[in-house]
Amino acid sequence: MALQLVIGDKNYSSWSLRAALAVELSGAACDEVRVRLYQPDSRARLLSHSPTGKVPVLLTEHGPVWDSLAIAEYLAERFPEAQLWPQDVAARSLARSLCAEMHSGFVALRSHLPMDLARDQALAEIPAEAQADIQRICALWADCRARFAGEGQFLFGRASLVDAFYAPVAARLRSYRVALPQVAADYVESIYQWPAFVRWYEAALQEVKR
Known part of the structure; x- marks a missing residue:
């Protein structure tokens, strides 16, 4: 089937x-x-x-x-x-850890900046606990990009499950106009240029208009 x-x-x-x-x-x-x-x-x-x-x-x-x-x-x-996970054992272990942290953590970010792809407006103030989540995420992204930037534009070079898990975070950061370090801003832009994400994003905007 x-x-x-x-x-x-x-x-x-x-x-x-x-x-x-x-x-x-x-x-x-x-x-x-x-x-x-x-x-x-x-x-x-x-x-x-x-x-x-x-x-x-x-x-x-x-x-x-x-x-x-x-x-x-x-x-x-x-x-x-x-090859949805990185092939190298160390990289694959790190990738799984990042996905698990995303899956179980960042509760404040989810609560205060829920995904809304059609949104384009900053919050008056980002609560401290959500800001802490954002800082942690930016640190994770910076570490991955420092290690794997030579292999491509995504967190582990080529697009992988890690990017699938962090794409909604990238979308939140753009939707709420969060000021980001350059490395994080560049990664958000990479997500918004990813054809798979673009197709979903465009469909989401049409969904809101109906």
Whole structure:
């Protein structure tokens, strides 16, 4: 069976974006099923696809795979030729650590700067705890770029699952006009030039207009 990725609203669902970028990186044929969030029937529709009632969920011949990190690992295992993780053991360990930190951390950033791709307006003030998250993220990005800049424009040179996980962060930083160090600003620009992200971003803007 062809893969199916169940996602939420493209403008707001950061976890859906991560999974969609991972699918694009894998090169797998995949149909998209979009469920509008925050609607009276959203929960029921989501439960018809996902045991958690949340997005994203990847529908596969092996059953549903839910949670963006599980989806990323499933795709990396199924499509090894796509090299979704860096091939070097040390780089791959670092990449997995970055994705895990993104997956479980940065709660203040998520709370105070929720993803809204159509937004283009700074906050009057960024709370201290969110600013601390931003500083940590910029430090992670700077470290990766210092190590792997010679191999390409993404965090580990070529686009990988790490970029899929941090693309929504880059989008938040641009949407809220956050002042960034040059290395971080350059990385955000790389995300906005990434064709896979551009396609999602343009679809999100059209979604908001409807």
